[in-house]
Amino acid sequence: RKIPRDVSQPQIRRFPERALNGDRYFRTSDEMAKLYADRPNLIAASLRIAEQCEDDVLPSRPEMPQLFDDDSRALREIVSVQAPDAYGPLKAVHRDRLEMELDRICRLGYASHFLVAWDFCRWAKEQTIQSSGRGSAVDSAVAYVLGFSRIDAITHKLHFDRFLPADGSKRPDIDIDFEAKRRDDIRGYMIAKYGVNRVGAVCAIGTYMTRGIVREVGKVMGLPTETVSFLSKRIHGGISANQLEAALEKRPELRDSNIPKEKFRWVMQLAERLMDVPRNIRTHSSGVVISDIPLADIVPVMWSATPASDESRVSDSQLRMIQWDKRSAKHFFDKFDVLCLRGQDVLSGIEDRVRTTNTDFSAERLPATTDPEVYRAMRSGELVGIPQSASPAMRQAHVRLKTNDLHDASLVQAGIRPGVGGAVKLNELIARRRGKPYQFSHPKLEEILGFTYGIIVFQEQVDQLLQEFCEYSGGEAEDIRDAIHKRRREDYGSMIKDKLMERMLSLGHPLNIAEEVFDYIAGFKGYGFAQGHALAFAEISLRCIYLMQHYPSEYFSALLSAQPAGYYGPATIANEARIRGVKMLGLDVNQSRELFQPESVKNELGIVVPKGGIRTGLMQLNGLSRNTKDRILEHQMAISTTEPSRSLQPLKSVQNRTRVITLENQGDHQVNDLLAFGGFFDFVAKTRPDRDDLESLILCGGLDSLCPNRRAMLWSIPQAQEFARLVDYRTGTLNFDYEQPPLDTDIEDFTIEEKKIYERNLLGMDVETHLVAFERERIASKGGITTAEAKKLSHGERAFAVGNPIRLRFPPTQSGKRVVFFDLEDETGLLNVTCFDDIYIRYGHAIVTQPYVTVRGEYQDRDGYPAFLATSVHPFVPVISRAQMRLPQVIGDFLVG
Known part of the structure; x- marks a missing residue:
């Protein structure tokens, strides 16, 4: 007989009938001595074994693979060759800054680190993969010359110490954004270049959060699926696990939902205990380590679920994953963050579309940062659909600040993007920008904070204050700033106040100056940006605004194809495109490609729409199978070639001899030999979609060009599928014993309102107009x-x-x-x-x-x-x-x- 058990208790896998007891923990020394009082020799033996164990089982820190015999010399030569391309004729300020950085990089042994980043970024450009640096790496002029940063650190007076302190106390952290759809190709290149055993992803430990707890515990407890789903979807706005019960009573969206609270008693009791409990191990989104020795000699390694690239899904080129998270990995490895930013996908998509008519076009060579119209758009808040700048908070900040250049745009990025836990006092900054008087009590404060209106905005400014007024080194200052942020719940700033004050006073600074400087330093404890990081994000936004203004149909089609690519979803993006004069066109199996595409269109009066149109892509139809998409695209591709394959042309011979699928009988349309599909039956015969796919294509309007009566096509699905079974579309032959009646277009079709509702439900957006x-x-x-x-x-x-x-x-x-x-x-x-x-x-x-x-x-x-x-x-x-x-x-x- 099965032993009953308490379902609320966790079980031992090998013995499911036994619940876990209270002995599953490490005993203290006294407890162990008491437990083995009759055999003290066992305790002594365990101590001897512990003393004989090596205290350092890891090898020395691995090095980066070398690309050249002398990487330091090679780095200097590459920078020397590429610097004139970046700066033009070099001036003393360029030579001095580059020499300072190169000297430090080579002296600290990081030449190989920079060359590896240069190499995979160079390869990415050769493959036309969009990229740009982010984070503190943007503070480097060498990074700008090597091409993995788009921000000139010299022009913007960025501080290299934030990235690489002179004392070497902080290792370089190079973060680079690539297109989301091509990022795996970068990792695949790394594996091909350095070896599958020497490249690995960092792991991440997934933990239980409130929504996941509700779903998992509700499932285990056998609660109604609909109720569990409803509750998990309504949990938002920072409801933590220990607030669930109170939220059910106070939150109106939950309070008025008639949830059977008694049935959720176990969920509420277990939620707080499960919060932040490890749930799984997964591949970190961006962290990659490269070593000159096999990773397995240093750290446990496992296969990642993420392929190295779309083409490399076999084990020899599969991405390995080390079983250390990013915090552990960075203390032993030189790590890269190979990130993805959907804004890069948008830029790449625009390039592809514009180059069909302008082969010299490049999204990297735009006058976006100097175009007054770009900043006018920012000041007006017309930023819906702009990556990194579309949120209401971001748009409001640009309007209030009256953004007028790249620096202003970076202030908004640093003030808004860190979120509600951000450290920047943006309201005060805006007030000062708009005329509120302020003054500096010390010349050095003006030098460090003057360009941000006396407000600390960037992380480097905290480091500079600590260096200038406390005479810490760059590495020490960065450690203090980092600790103030990471230990803010302990109020670490207050803990070190006496130390900082004593140091400033001993250096001869007046008490009032020391207190003011401390308030600046300790006050910047929230999340903040490096200046280069904010500039990098702002620069991408400026380029996107420029492209939206000059290439609206190409821009919005690329943006819709790159979803999710920003704050708003496709429905809002499509609405914004219509508002800006771009005509949205519905899905059409004869015209739609996989992605959204710009298309020349005319209005009802036959006049060409100046800003063009956008044809909805097959990707937007929810649930459409990959097989059906591929067959549609295959026939479109064949009909678009110079000499289309006869097997892929409309079945004219069948139409002429049987009259069962003639377009004249399908809504008074004319046969077009240049279309992949000549009619409803022709489409079904060629693509052989399953019933769900066919219904979705009909209801979203995807087959309207074959027959405008959607209900008539739904009526005829069984006959069309039978026709497809009998016809051999490869030879264009038909079993003539089968007689198929024509489509009955006299059937009353759906109303226009009903059609639009189906389109929104199936496509996730309105096409011609908002409902x-x-x-x-x-x-x-x-x-x-x-x-x-x-x-x-x-x-x-x-x-x-x-x-x-x-x-x-x-x-x-x-x-x-x-x-x-x-x-x-x-x-x-x-x-x-x-x-x-x-x-x-x-x-x-x-x-x-x-x-x-x-x-x-x-x-x-x-x-x-x-x-x-x-x-x-x-x-x-x-x-x-x-x-x-x-x-x-x-x-x-x-x-x-």
Whole structure:
């Protein structure tokens, strides 16, 4: 008989009937002595064994592989050759800075480190892979010359000590962004170059978080799947495991959801105990180590689930993973961070698209940082769809700061991107930028903080203060700054206050100056950016703005193809493209490629749309199988060649002899020999999609060019599949004993509203227009305005608008009260809405759970940035939702008109 057990208790794998007991821990020396009091010789023996063990079982620190006989000499020669390309004729300031950096790099033994980075970045450029440096490596002029940074450290007066201190106390940390879709190719190149046993990824330890705990514990406890799914999706806004029970009582979106709280008793009791418990080991997203000796001689190694590249999925070129996380690895290995940034994918996609008409185009050679129109866009907040700059906080900061150059843009990056735990006092900085008076009590403070308006913005500024006023070395200053940040919960700054104050006073600084400097240093304990890091992100944003202004259809098609590529999803990006004059075109099996593509289009009057159009890609159809995509693309490719294969042309012989699939019988369209698919039956016969794929393609409009009546095609799926079984599309022959009736286009089709709902559900975006546009007349009749009109109101003026609430944010506040921000989206754009705690408590359920809401409130002008302070938020039931209620739930319902 099976022994019953308490399901709440963890079990021993080999003996599942035995629960874990209380003895599974390391005993103290006294406990061990008491336990083995009758055999003390065993304790003595264990001590002798411990004393005989080696205290250092690891080999010496491995070196980087050498690319040349003398890497130091080679590095100097390469920099000497490439420096004129980077700077033009070298001036004394260039030669002095490069010589200083090269001397330090070579003296500390890091020439090979730089050459390895130079080598794989050079290879990436040869493969047309977009890349750019980030982090403190951008502070290096040598990195700029070698090509793995796009920011000139000399022009921007970046401090090399932050990257590589003169005393060698900090090892160089080179972080480089590549295209997400090509990053594995970089790792594959490393393996091919240095050997599969000498290249490895760093591991990461995954832990349980609140949502995962709810899902896993709910599953183990046998709770209803729907309820567990609902609860896990509603957990947001910083709900920690120990706050679950309180959240179910207080959060309106959970409080009003009728969740059976008693059934979740075990979840709540176990949640806090499971929080941060290790769950799995996985490949770190970016960390890669390279060694001149096999990694397995140093550290345990295992296979990574991540392939080295798409072409190298066999074991000989599979990526190894060391069983050390990044913190452990960096103390023993020279590590690279091979990162991915979707902005690089966008830039690469634009290059590919523009080069079809301009072969000399390069996304790397743009006047973006000097174009006044680029900064005008930043100052206006027109940044939806711009990687690194699209969030409401980022857009608001650019408007308030009145961004006017790359430095200003970097201030915003450093002030906003670190998040709510950031160290920068951005509001004070903006106030000073806009005219608030301030002064410096010491010339050195002005020298260090003058270009940031007396506010510490960058990590280097803390290091400089410690070096200048406390006379620490660059490495010591960096260690102190790092400790203040990492040990901020212990208030490490206060712990070392006496030490710093004594040091400054002993160096002759007045007490008031010493206190002011300490306040600067200790106050920068949140997360911050290196100056070069902020400049690198800002530079990518500027290039994207320039490209959006000059190549709108190419830009938005590349952006949509690179999703997820920023703050907003494809629905919002497509809406922004329409607002900017780009015509969105639906999915079409004869025109759509894998990715979104720019397309020349005309409007209803036959006039060419100046900013072009974008054809929706097959990638956007949710659930479309890889096999069906490949067959569609195969036939498109064949028909686009000079002499298309006869087997891939429309089945004209069948059409002419049987008249069962002629386009004339499928909606009065004409046969086009240049199309891959000549009709609905022709498409099914060639691609042989399964039923789910075929239904999705019909309902999203992907087959409208073959027959405009979607319901008629749904009716004919069985006949089309039977036709596909009988026809041999390779030879164009047909079993003529089979008679197929033509499509019955007299069947009542779906309404336009129903079609648009299907498109949004299947494509995840609206194509021709936002669904709220269908409600515009009704909303206006009630006095409602668009989000675009709301931005033109006077400060304090009241109104109401209707739209989709998207991108909800629940930032923590000092008071502990909840403030909710979200974007209200309609066909004219986005409106930033703020809900204070009382409004959230009253209307939070509608904000979180409803797809459409009516927001009443007053307009606020926040230093030029438009915002809306909500006074009420109610669900809005659009007329189009009635159409959604009529939509079929199963395929048999399609037969009902």
